[in-house]
Amino acid sequence: MTAPRIEVLYGADEIAERNRALAADIRASDFGERPLVVAVLKGGFVFAADLIRALHGAGVAPEVDFMSLSSYRSGTTSSGTVTVLRDLETDVAGRNVLLVDDILESGRTLAFAKRLLLDRGAARVAVACLLDKPGHRAAAIDGDFVGFTCPDLFVVGYGMDMGHHWRELPYIGHVVTEA
Ligand code: IMP
Ligand code: MG
Numbered sequence: 001m002t003a004p005r006i007e008v009l010y011g012a013d014e015i016a017e018r019n020r021a022l023a024a025d026i027r028a029s030d031f032g033e034r035p036l037v038v039a040v041l042k043g044g045f046v047f048a049a050d051l052i053r054a055l056h057g058a059g060v061a062p063e064v065d066f067m068s069l070s071s072y073r074s075g076t077t078s079s080g081t082v083t084v085l086r087d088l089e090t091d092v093a094g095r096n097v098l099l100v101d102d103i104l105e106s107g108r109t110l111a112f113a114k115r116l117l118l119d120r121g122a123a124r125v126a127v128a129c130l131l132d133k134p135g136h137r138a139a140a141i142d143g144d145f146v147g148f149t150c151p152d153l154f155v156v157g158y159g160m161d162m163g164h165h166w167r168e169l170p171y172i173g174h175v176v177t178e179a
Contacts, residue, residue, distance in 0.1 A: 006166065006173035009155060010148055015130075015172065016050070018147050022128065023054035025145055026098065031126060034061055035096045038088065040113060041068040043102035046159030046167070047130040047147070051100060062098065065090040071109045082112040093121035102160050103150070104129040104143050111139035131155065131172070 010018075026035075037055075039048030045066075052062055068086035097117050104110055110127050117125045130147040156162050157169030166175075 005176045005178065006156065006169065007176050008171050008173045009150070009153070010158075010172040012170045015147070015158060016054075019047075019050050019054040020057065022051065022145050022147060023058040023060070026055060026126075026128065027058040027060050029126070029144075031060075031098065031124070032096045033059070034063060035098045036090060036092060037062040037064045037098050037100055038092075038113070038117070039064065039066050040099065040101040040109065041066055041086065042167070043160050044100050044130075047102055048100040051128065063090065067113065069109055069113060071106075071112075082109055084116075091120075092117050094123050096124045096126075097122045098126050098128055098145075100128045102129065102158075103131045103133060103155075104141070104146075105133045105136050107137050107139035107141040110143075111141040114141065130158070 037048060037052055039045055052064060055062055065088045067088050069082055070085050071082045099110060099113055101110055114125045114127065126144040128145040129143040131150040132143050132146045133150050133152060135152050153174040154162060155172050155174050156166035158172045159167055161167045162175060
């Protein structure tokens, strides 16, 4: 078998430009100057790191916390159930929360997280996702701020992995395995 090749879908410059536009949209959305950004680990960490710096450029000073959720055990298929692997340290009651993740696919992960934060008394919860893959939705949820609507391909890079590989790529690509 030859080594897999990564075909670039969204380059680093294109992502950076999109982040600046998303930050401007978030700033304009009346979400307040000090929202709580909840980055969903692991896949959302690179996007969240760049988005908060773009938010700074747009005049927003977010507080940041992390939540580790798992809906994928291994490989590329969803297990259907979501578990909290690491919880927030912040009390979300009364806060405007911006939930930041890599991909909205079935929507189960972000629907679970949004419900949890609202149940804990968050004033508002908006979803910022880098990629929307609209074809496989199983939960009733949409992204409020979406980076790119992504073709139905398994993607890696910019925080996203396949079997723990390729999170470090500065771009988003998909894996092409040549026969
Ligand atoms: P959902 O609960 O089906 O919306 O799952 C979304 C999560 O599945 C994302 O946050 C990713 O962690 C993972 N995921 C879905 N599609 C991909 C992909 O193409 N590459 C890498 N991870 C993916
Ligand atoms: Mg994820």
